[in-house]
Amino acid sequence: MRTLRLRFSQNRLHTTLQAGFRTGKYMPASSDDSSVDTHGVTTWEPRTLGDRLSVSLHETLASNWRVVVVALAALVLLGQFFVAFGLFATDPFLAVFSAVSVIPALLLVWYIRRQDVDPEPVGTLAVTFVLGGLLASFAALVNTAAGTVFRQIPFIGSILLFFLIVGPGEELVKWLAIRLYAYDRSEFDAVVDGAMYGAAAGLGFASIENVIYITQNALTAIQNEGPVLAATVPTTVARSLAGPGHVLYSAFAGYYLGLAKFNEEHYGPLVVKGIAVAALLHATYNSLSTVLPQVLPMSGLTTFAFIVLWDGALTVVLIRKLRQYRDVVDEHGTASARPQAASTDD
Template sequence: MDERRDPVERAAGNSMDLYDIATWEERTSVDGLAVALYRLLVASSKAIVIGLALIILIGIGGLSAITDPQIGALTLLSALPALGLAAYVYTTDVTENEPISLMVVTFLLGVLTATFAAIANSLLSNAGQVIASEFNLALGFVGSVIFFYLVVGPVEETVKLLAVRLYAYSNSKFNAVVDGAVYGAMAGLGFATIENALYITRNLAESGLDLGVASAPAIIGAGGTITAVRALAGPGHVIYSAIAGYYLGLAKFNRENFGPIVVKGLILAALVHATYNSTVGIGSGIIASVTGIGGVGAFLLYVIIYDGIFGLYLIRKIQRYSNAYHEAHDQGPSAAAFGPEQTEFED
């Protein structure tokens, strides 16, 4: 685009060699060194982020789902609904199937980056109550709502999007807007899986059960309720991050508005996420009082209604892309002929 070119370059066109004057490309050995160092810095920064996340994961006991087969089994069961939803999003990609290897890496990065949210949520756990007290608002519920909207929603959706940005985003297979939703869903699945593992581990520890000597049936029996609850919470993470991921894909192909588009996706995902956290208790209570269904049943019904509404929003967004894809291919050249624009952060 002309507005992104220097005035000298615009005026000269291709008639002058403007290397190191108004344009640049790799020519000399110093140029090559600069390119190599830049790529090393980018790769190193990603490695540092991943390494730090792994250290935190080990520190907070997140590896229990791997080291303890009983907890691992409960975690796997709790992740099945989220896995099913992520698989469905995967099948809605009208362009081409994403490589399984990229999906697995994104899932694992979703597990790792979740640790940043765990630390942030812990450090800022009293933020809502502090803000509520400063404005003379009622503590308790109001403080929790503020915490959900200002901390939990934004932080958790950002770290899930980071899982996509660290690897899949810069891969050549991420070559369509809708791919963002697919990888976002996988990041959400990874986040939900490790979150479930931590909740299940903590719940079993609080039950007083000695995991070292308890039998498998005893562990599964003690963890059955929390496993069911976490199974219902998991699909929400997939929906929220798939929404944010879709906008990350949209931003990749609209570089001039990259920042605002990504922020829009995060705002939508964080709002839906925080609203769920803020209303699930009240909503379940209303359902219980109206229908007479109590406990997990009322919670299940509320989750189905809430996730159904925003799951439908996600599906309709993907369907609109699918319809546009088919319409464009019926009228013009294949979209495969046009590759994604390379960014300054891509290898």
């Protein structure tokens, strides 16, 4: 009997509380009740110096986040290039080698630009190129830190690094180089413009990456008292072959960003798809370049042939997309057909 009374009392209390919450009887005091200070409990407003500084900082970051990102990237890059600048001063040929290593990627960008119905202005492409180079500093930091961890994993450590860190990270920062500036410009008025700006971002990224690799090899040779020229020539050749890949991967990501811009209802999925496609291609290439020489007898000629075939196949796919767009515009004869130039089924 006592147990039944206790259960009855609990049920009655529960019912009473529910009714009280529904009617507002047991709700906390509102901010309109001057007798109760709810600041920091259920309400908030800037009162102290720290509060006002927080508001000012938030407003500054919200309105100038692009400037903040670029400034941070520039500072990181300056720190990474501190040694490189010194090497360029003492050995100017390193700067020449760095410039030469970018020529194949630059030619590919030129070829892609020729496919555009309405070529993008050089100024906007140049800004995107610079942003791609600046943001490469973030990827370099992450890759270096993650590499020390993943390479401790036997057999598959490098492959995991490529698919989980290097591919997604590098393609994300190149995508960001487009999004920071070119995306909001009036010149970005067609789906395929994204591919062009992606190519420019990839060229900027490849330029900085080539400088880092070439100067690092030169510095190692100097520290080991070896011939600097003999150390940098093979690196220059290798980097010149790697550069076009950066252009192609980010061109694909940029293409899907352009598709997303003119299909706003599918913006998020298209952006994710573009970065994922670029990252997958990037990581697959890196993995094959690492694994194939370990399992097959690869000479310099076969390595060159592999890279040409890989980049050539991707170039064919990309150019096919751009020409499909051009055919649609030619058929309709107006720029208004641009947003319908590509399908999300691609």
